[in-house]
Every structure is written in structure tokens, then in C-alpha cells.
Amino acid sequence: MAYNFKDIEAKWQKFWAENKTFKAKQPSENQENKNPFYVLDMFPYPSGAGLHVGHPLGYIGSDIYARYKRHKGYNVLHPQGYDSFGLPAEQYAIQTGQHPAKTTTANIKRYREQLDRIGFSFDWDRQVRTSDPKYYRWTQWIFIQLFESYYDFDDQRAQPIEKLINRFEQNGNSDLNVACDEDTPEFTAEQWQEFTNQRQEEILLQYRLTYLAETEVNWCPALGTVLANDEIVNGLSERGGHAVERKKMNQWSMRISAYAERLLQGLENLDWSESIKESQRNWIGKSVGSQVKFAVKNHNDFIEVFTTRPDTIFGVSFMTLAPEHDLVKKITTPEQKEAVDAYIKETAKRSERDRLADVKSISGVFTGAYAEHPLTHQPIPIWIGDYVLASYGTGAVMAVPCGDQRDYDFAHHFNIPVPNIFKDTDISEAAFGEKDDTLITNSEFLNDLPIKQAIAKAIEVIEDQGIGKAKTNYRLRDAVFSRQRYWGEPFPVYYVNGLPQMIEDQHLPLELPEVDEYLPTEDGEPPLGRAQTWAWDTNESKVVDNNKIDHKTVFSLELNTMPGWAGSSWYMFRYMETEKRNEVFASQDALDYWQNVNLYVGGSEHATGHLLYSRFWTKFLKDRGFLKVDEPFQRMINQGMILGESAFVKRGNDTGKFYSEGLEIAEDYQRIHADVNLVNTSNELDIEGFKKFRPEFKDAEFITEDDGSFKVSREVEKMSKSKYNVINPDDVCDEYGADALRLFEMFLGPIDQAKPWNTAGLSGVVGFLKKLWKLYHQGDKFVVTDDKADKKALKALHQTIKKVNMDIEDFSFNTSVSSFMICVNELNQLKCTSREILEPLCVLVAPFAPHIAEELWERLGHEGSVSSVPYPEHNEKYLKEDTKTYPISFNGKMRFTLDLDLNLSKDEIEEIVMQDERTQKQLDGREPKKVIVVPGKIVNIVG
């Protein structure tokens, strides 16, 4: 019987679904007392385009691992769900008027169908959707917990806000070491008691882990909305090409900066790639230095700067403020006002990224004001420049042009003096780069000190004189948490006298209201501003019509929604719960049992977003006693992207004719994407199909090769709908089967690398599956014998077992597939039919190609699924070699090989090699200088 993947795959997918083969057991159901193991994929955003072959790459890898762990006797939790809030659904809603919930549901259905065809061992009973009110009820709940908490640096943990209020009442806030806004005023216990309730609430907001603050956004006046950086192309909005400017808005923020140190330290114990950990380290950006105050002349103000190089303080020749810095307006002199205002207006048009990336154009304006150097008391001109960002550090720098290239360039550009404070150095061409042994000069008490000591001394003096203090700074900024969007979680917040109030836990979820359109309102309010029924009745504890707002018992609700990362920051814990999802985000015994994700698989592009926010929320939930674990993802594997092989046709600019790739073309031409589904493996285009593919090509003329074929050129690009290079996994499953798709995706290369998809290569794994099937069959008959296995066959099998076990642990699946091929080729050659070989082989391939394995397992006479059968383990006795083919090298170049007994000593090997006539021939009479013998590896003769 021929290998019929269609019937086999449908049969076993049905079997798995009906028998709930991959259901993970909760602790109470876990009679066999298996150890838990949690394998998780980063859940997908269900886009309208559906899955392409790039998406399942990581899922296949994690599925192999999950199946492997089941074979190893673990109770495996391997769930899947959807990150179903997001911009694309909202964009689509704006264009079509369709409710995003509707399109999202349809997209999810399509995703599910596609996923089901690939044979994943997901426990679908546990799926989550972030846009489901039953789910986001708990996202809102976590938000409230954050609101009700502050961070204590002495305890290194979050604490309930009541504890802080208590401390205010006892001692005021002067001797607290807790996270708060920079500009929080000091007060005594007496003052606190005398503050109005309103004032107290305002102060508490400066401590809460989620708080309201003015933050900058990309505002598009024409669209009346805030844009993501993604929606801005070359400084203009992607939709409509309108101008975009930076604008301050009052928004919710998350005080993630309080966790900077713990997020940094926690990386040490994670089994993640060093590169991702390094990215997070750099993102958190810890730097040690000092904060210094510069008084502004003729004003009662100070400019605070942070510097990692306080030793260079005598090299300061100007200061630069971010154009958005609060002091700018205040200190600018009347003469400079016009220039400063114009400059601020110009910078408002540039994104932060543009400002940082552009190091070539130097721009800035003098404010007319001077600061006083805190040590020399000399006047220092204060400039503004867009290379300084308001959101980083204090938004101001003390410029030391002799030591910092940007300051150096700025000084030269504006003819500002560049005093040199580095002894015996040349700064005529460029700023001086740091060297440890350099001495400081022209710096009073720092003279002739090397840099390290000068830094220490400078901090000492700065602290003594009360002009600053040692400080550790982090680049990590608090995360803006408000979005002016419809399709996100509503905040469980209403406003009384402009102050936020939380809706009580028992009244959650606060569900998204209906709106007539998904656009902002006329006066620039977020889409929720369109809702007619969006007010909170505190007596009834429910949402009521806006016209009932009386600011006494009925108040307006928050109009912003939460960002995409809200729901994805805690979903890994939701999967742990099955029964009590309405009562808790996850129950304690489930959390205790599953702990955290043992293996997380997803893209490295989330390095500093999702992966940092999830760690933050996990730490917070642990601090407040809701979790026992400090980290969400213990081990992580990052899959690379699968790229598409785009096809291009050449179209003449003048004649509009299409030319086959090999032809000489007289006129200028354009390269146009052709749908890759219209091109065969020999790069020949289906001309008729192409004419139908886009109506405007209907009557086009095609100039073919001499043999009548029309060829396209190929180029590797990102797989995307707009490039017409998308390969749909459904099509691959239809034509070759899910097992072939799974094997091929793994065979393509290392899971963590980007690599192009090439459908032609599929025939390799299809051939393998056929050969595997053939091993168990003779003609139409299933034939497996109880014959004693051949020694060679045992060796082939056990080599493969050893290799595959190692490979799975290392996530090196491409080499596993290779070794399966080698093994099957060998067994076919040996005409092996022995059960002793074929039964373990079947289990061995099961995680990779589960459908064919289940079928063969059944044919081998077993009942039930192969998926929990113990995984084969290799036996060294079948692998033992007693000889080794030694490469014999001369000066590092291999000249011939020699089979030698592995038990030979170094000297014996050397003797045999030297006696070999080929050695004498190579040496050609020369006397070797040295003979290097590495037993079991190599012989190298030097001379």
C-alpha cells in the first residue's frame, strides 16, 4: 500500500482531537504523578492575511520539543491562543466600518483551521484571547493592582500603597527610598495631614506604579490622532501623508524604571541567548556617575545634568538642553526668543529616532542665558540642540567638547571654545577617546590624576560642596501605557475632579462600548469619546449614558485604551488555569504546580518589548504575592524568519512589453513582482495566469525565450502579501502533507536563522517519508519481522538515537532530519525488516512526523497513540569503534588517511605513520621538525 498522507493525516488529527490526546493534566488530575513541563509559543496576532509558512516555524520546533517531553514522561502543558487586540483590525474597521471583534473572530477561525492542519499537539481547551472580556477583566485587575502599589528600593519590591500612606502620616516623605517622579516635593507628616484629599491623591500619583503624566506623542493634526512610529513614513503619516508633530499629552505610564536593577540582575539566571540578554542589558542601560546642578545666572533655577564622567567637569564649555526642556521657555532672552521658538517648532517635526540617527547635520540655538560653573563659577552659555532628548536622563547635558565627539562637533560648528583637560593629547582633529592611563589637566584639584581616580575625586568634591551627588542612571524609561485607540482594553478608570478612580474589582470587566465609527472625535478625543454610553454610575456600579454625568455620582470614564503589550504581559499564567477562570487570573495550586514557562519559543524582535514587559509584570505580581516565580520564561529559543523568494518580470518603460529574464532589452525597464504561485521550479512564468493576476496586464505582450518559455528573476525578500511571495502552509499540506511541511521547515536550516523558502527542496523530505514508509512495507503489504537485527542496522539506529536526543535538547532539528535520512538510507540498503530496529525508529521520528509515526505504530500492532511511548535511548555498546581513520597532515594539510587501532599510544601511532611510504614520499627526504599526534583525532607532521 502506497503512503497516502491525506488519509493518514486526517485520521490521526481526528483521533487526537476526539481523544484529547494532548490534554495537560492539572495537579488534581495528575494521578500518574508526572513532572510538569511547560512549552509555550509566543501567541500570534490573528491578521487578516492568515498564516504563511514562516509563522509555524517556531511552533513546529516547540511542538517537536513538547512531543519529545511527553515521550520522556512529562505532563506537558503546550497551549496556544491569540493576541487579538491590535492596530490592523482597527485600521480595517476604520476602512470598512466592520466591528474589529467580528473580523478578529473570523481571522481566528482561519488561523485555527490552518494550525489544525499542521498537526500540532496543542491543548486547545486552554486557549486565551486577549480581546475576550473574560480575559481582559484580569488585565484590568492587574492594572488596578499596579495603581494600588509603589516600589520600595530598600525592600527591593512593590508594596501596597496603604503602607506608603501610613509612612507619610508618620514621617512625611523625606527619608524614603522609594520610586517616584523626579519633581516630587518634600513634605513632613504634619504637612501631609493638612493637604486636601485632592492634593494627597496628586502626590500619591507620583508614587504609584502606574500613574498619569505628561508624555510626548506623535500627533497628527490632520487625522486628529496619535500615530505609532510604524505609521509614520519619512516624517509624514502613512495614511494620507499628513504632517506629524511631537506633542505632550497626559497619559498613563508604567513605572518599569523602578524595576530596572532587578530586570538587569534577573537576566543572569535565565537560559536565553546571550544576544537577547545583551540587548536587554543595553536597553536598561545602567550607567554609574553623578548628577550635578548648574545654577542659571539671573534666575532662581538649576539645570540638572547626569554624567558618567564627572572627572571632565572642568572641560565644560557650554550646556545643551533638549528643545523640549521645561526651562527653555523660562530662561531664553528676548533677543533669542524668535530663533529659539523657530528651532523648537522645527524639532517638533522630527521623531526621536531621526534625531538620534542623524549625526551629520548639527543644529542648535543659543538661548542667550548662561549657567554658572559650580566649581569655577565662570559663565557657561546655554544652548538647545536636538541631539539631546528630553526623555533620556535629565534632558540636559554638560558639554565637554574635548572628550565627547557630539559635543566636539557642536562646539566647532558654533565656534564655541574647546578647552582641553586631557594631558598631552591632541584634540585638533577630533575629541579625545578614553584611555585608562591618560591624566587630567587644567582641572584644579583633579590635575595629574588618572581618569578612574579623577572620577572618584570629582564625585567626592561635588558631594562635599553640595552641588551634586553620585548617581546610578538607567536608560530604561517608564513605559507609556495609554493608546488613543478603540481596539484595546478599556482602563477601569473614571475621573472625579480630574483625578483617576479605580472601578472596584467585583464590577469588572469594564467592556468596550459601542461606537459609530472607529475614528477619533472631531475635537481629537480618542475613539471611545464617540461612545454614547460611557459614564460610570458610582451608586449603581455600572456603565450608563453620558448624559447622566453629573460629577456627583456619575462620572466620565477614561477614553484611552491599553497598549498591545498589556494582554501579552501575563498570558503565560492564564494558560495554567482551567476551572476557575472567572474567579481568579489563575488559581494558586495551578500556579504552584506549573511555576513558569520551561521553554518559550518566539522571535527575537520582541527582545526589548514583550520580553521586558512580561518580566516586569511577573516580578510585580510576585512582589504582591500573586505569583511565586520571579521570571516568566526560564529558557527561550528564538526562531528566525523564513524569507520569500520573490519573482520579478521586466516590463519596458516605453512599450509596456514584458521580457523574459534572459533577453537583451533595448529600452529602460521596471521590475514588477509576479505572484510566486504563477512560477514553477524552473522559474518559468504561467503567462495566462499572470494576465489574470492583475487586470491591467490582460492584453500585455510577452517576449519569450527562444524555446517559448518566459522566465522570471528571483530575489530573496521578507515574505509578505505586498511582495506576492507568500507561501501558504495549507497549500503545502494539500500537496505534500503536514509531516512533509514539518520536516521541511526543520530541514531548511538552524531554527534561529533567517532563511529563504524554496518549495523545490520539499521533494527531499517527501522522498524521505516515502522511503521510511517503504521500510515497513513490501509492495502493498506491511512487513516487519522478528528477525534478530543486523549489527550494522543496530549501529545505524543507535547512532541516530544518540544524535537525535542530543539535537532535540539543543534545538538543532535540521541535523536530526539529516540523521533520519542517513539512517533510513542505510536501513533500506541493508533491507532491514527487523522489529527490533523499526519499532524504536518509529517512536524516534514521532515528534517530527507524528502522523506517519502514529500510522506505523498502529500497523506495528499497538493500540492508542504513540505520543506517550518512552523515547528510545541509545546503547553505547552498539556504537563502539575500535579503529579510526586518521587524517595524516603535513604542515596542516591533509594528504592521506590511515586506519589505525584506537588503542594505540601516541608513540606507536607516530612510528606507524613515519614508516608509511606515503609519509616518506611527502617528506621527500626532509627530516620532520615535529610530529603532532592527537590520539583519536589527527596526526600532523611539521617540516
Next chain:
RNA sequence: GCUCGGAUGGUGGAAUUGGUAGACACGUUGGACUUAAAAUCCAAUGGCCGAAUGUGGCCGUGCGGGUUCAAGUCCCGCUCCGAGUACCA
């Protein structure tokens, strides 16, 4: 710009982590089977040169240097490509 990756035959990639570069596949070429095609099987396949039923030589892992008996692998300096860059997910 900054941060993090990557680069090996015509193609995807392998190389026990410093020890025979190119495993395994795809593709190509030749052959077997066939009226023919598909499927299947067999053989060859990094480049150049030399041989001509001898198994030999040179070059070769993005580029330029270095360390070493030995470098795809380690070090220094570049080039190009990809990802992230704080409101895409």
C-alpha cells in the same frame, strides 16, 4: 547613528566547538526502467590544472591582517545584509 545578529559550492545548509571543509538535501549532468512521460533506482557534481580505468598538484568558508603544528571556528580592523530603536505585533 546606536544595539544585537548573519555571511561556507549553482541553492538550503553540515562540520563532535581549534583537528579530514562541503555531511544531508535541492538543482544539474549522465545512465537504468518505459513506446513516452511521471515515479523509482544507480553514478558524477566546490573551482582551476594535471592525468586519461592511477587515487597527483594548486586555490578555496564576505574582505584585509594576526595568533597557532593546525583557523569556517580564536584575536584586531573593515564591507555588505537583516532585526530592534520605546505607539506594528
